[in-house]
Amino acid sequence: MSHIFVVDDDPNILELISGYLRKDGFRVTSFPDGHELVNRIRSEGPDCLILDIMMPGINGLSLLTTIRTFTEMPIIMISARGEEEDRIIGLELGCNDFLRKPFHPRELVGRVKGMLRLVQMYKHRDDAATSLPEKYLTVGNMRISDELRHVEVDGTEISFTSREYDLLIFLVNHMERPFSREQLIQQVWKYDFMGEVRVVDDLVKRLRKKLGDAGAIFHIDTLWGFGYKGTVRT
Missing domain, CATH: 1.10.10.10 (Winged helix-like DNA-binding domain superfamily/Winged helix DNA-binding domain)
Structure with a gap:
């Protein structure tokens, strides 16, 4: 069972996203802000992260920058702001996908599934190459x-x-x-x-x-x- 972390300061959105993911068989851990997020990612190693940009305290782009220093797990950013610059910066900093609010939860679930399929595809490719010596x-x-x-x-x-x-x-x-x-x-x-x-x-x-x-x-x-x-x- 894939483990998904969801971070959003809006409790209604957090509950809605988490509910749809659970219905599709995912294990979900939700966070109202990013204060514990980095340490929990390090200790639990989730399979995918859904991360809101606009949050009190540490915003999503700052969290993304930190997270990308130690993991390549799929990250989907969401935002209520319509700024094109937010999406461009998020993609440059290493998020894998970006959705603007409002969106249908089924679309988000579909994108999560697509990301996890890509991870499995690349994992099989990398596993096949593990017997080869490291090349420079x-x-x-x-x-x-x-x-x-x-x-x-x-x-x-x-x-x-x-x-x-x-x-x-x-x-x-x-x-x-x-x-x-x-x-x-x-x-x-x-x-x-x-x-x-x-x-x-x-x-x-x-x-x-x-x-x-x-x-x-x-x-x-x-x-x-x-x-x-x-x-x-x-």
């Missing part, structure tokens, strides 16, 4: 362990968000091949994305800064009017 990929002065999601430039580790790393490794694995913004969304986000393609530009900008600050000779080139490609240039 060297690109210019950058060394990458995809198994550990670890990146070094000239021996110094660079810290990336989950989405930044996913974009980096995709471009590294397809060096010199150009991709449109739409193709990158399809490959890196790995689910139907209904937002603005400029989220790719924002992510590339952040990734370029980190690579540039570290002195990496791997670059992300802009192909004007089309998209981006990865290349090594001294």
Whole structure:
């Protein structure tokens, strides 16, 4: 039985979401705020998190940033605000999906099931590869362990968000091949994305800064009017 954490400061929404999830056979733990959330995630290891953005005290985006430092579990963010920027920031910080209130609880349950199916698919793929020795990929002065999601430039580790790393490794694995913004969304986000393609530009900008600050000779080139490609240039 999959264990779902639900966080929302509105008791009616919290009860509604939890009730629908339980009817579908999920084990649910609900929280009215985020004060105990991080420690409970560390100790209990839930299978999926549904996280509201606007809450008193610690808001959902701050919690998301902390949670993504130690777990890759699926996270679905929900918000009553209609700000496009909230959704873009949430996706950049590592949430897997985003729903605006009001929404039908059945849609949320369906998205949870879809996320858990993806987790199982990738788990089977990773389990099949556990017998292989760890491999490192060297690109210019950058060394990458995809198994550990670890990146070094000239021996110094660079810290990336989950989405930044996913974009980096995709471009590294397809060096010199150009991709449109739409193709990158399809490959890196790995689910139907209904937002603005400029989220790719924002992510590339952040990734370029980190690579540039570290002195990496791997670059992300802009192909004007089309998209981006990865290349090594001294």
